[in-house]
Amino acid sequence: MPRFAANLSMLYTELPFLDRFAAAAADGFEAVEYLFPYEHAPADLAARLRDHGLEQVLFNTPPGDWAAGERGLACLPGRETDFRDAVAKALDYAQALDCPRIHLMAGLVPEGRTRDELRPLYIDNLRRAAEMAAQAGREVLIEPINTRDIPGFFLNRQDEAHAIVQAVGAPNLKVQMDLYHCQIVEGDVATKIRQYLTTGRVGHFQIAGVPGRHEPDVGELHYPYLFDVIDEVAAQCGWQGWVGCEYRPARGAVPGGTSDGLGWMRR
Ligand SMILES: O=C(O)C(=O)[C@H](O)CO
Numbered sequence: 001m002p003r004f005a006a007n008l009s010m011l012y013t014e015l016p017f018l019d020r021f022a023a024a025a026a027d028g029f030e031a032v033e034y035l036f037p038y039e040h041a042p043a044d045l046a047a048r049l050r051d052h053g054l055e056q057v058l059f060n061t062p063p064g065d066w067a068a069g070e071r072g073l074a075c076l077p078g079r080e081t082d083f084r085d086a087v088a089k090a091l092d093y094a095q096a097l098d099c100p101r102i103h104l105m106a107g108l109v110p111e112g113r114t115r116d117e118l119r120p121l122y123i124d125n126l127r128r129a130a131e132m133a134a135q136a137g138r139e140v141l142i143e144p145i146n147t148r149d150i151p152g153f154f155l156n157r158q159d160e161a162h163a164i165v166q167a168v169g170a171p172n173l174k175v176q177m178d179l180y181h182c183q184i185v186e187g188d189v190a191t192k193i194r195q196y197l198t199t200g201r202v203g204h205f206q207i208a209g210v211p212g213r214h215e216p217d218v219g220e221l222h223y224p225y226l227f228d229v230i231d232e233v234a235a236q237c238g239w240q241g242w243v244g245c246e247y248r249p250a251r252g253a254v255p256g257g258t259s260d261g262l263g264w265m266r267r
């Protein structure tokens, strides 16, 4: 089985955020990821990781004004300074949390602009972010996201993401391959795992059932088969990354709602 990380933004939401670390450890997780750490002091988060023997394996750069609808800054004209400040802030947290990788959210295509127009700016921003991260000894990731969940998101497909990674040409820039989004946008998931994991350019996986984004054993994707594919290819190419459990438990934010749904992992 691959190594699973609990996504604390989506799992254990019946608990206050800082209490979710203990809950994940009690359920057998050895690593966590989440969207944003910035409401908490790095020292408080580091203490939770230490107290519960957890590794921090991923989080996102600040996405801009989330409440106003922003979903990342990397493709946005005129926001280059904000983007670099966001990367710098994320790298400070990564250092404090000993987190090896951060996700650079691409952002929404602004009204009246096209993806083709924005591509050179996105590539420049990623190149600069990869340089900053390399100096700090970290990886940076980009993630294709489906436009049903985030309408207008700049980056949607695995092939686009891998073409961008090649164009940037930085060894520490990789793709965050979320199999939930991959299935919704393009399908043929097992073949794509084989195709891309062997390139050394997949930095992290995420999973959820499709279409409900609930537990991986609910929905149209057969995860036991996909986990075998990841294991097989990882053994061939020496990949040692994590699979983030980024789903909303079907029972919702009720006591035991996450733990009771972990049968898929225990099996
Ligand atoms: O939505 C997703 O799948 C993610 O992984 C992002 O972190 C969204 O913020």
Ligand SMILES: [Mg+2]
Pocket (backbone or CB within 6 Å): 143, 178, 206, 246
């Ligand atoms: Mg994801």
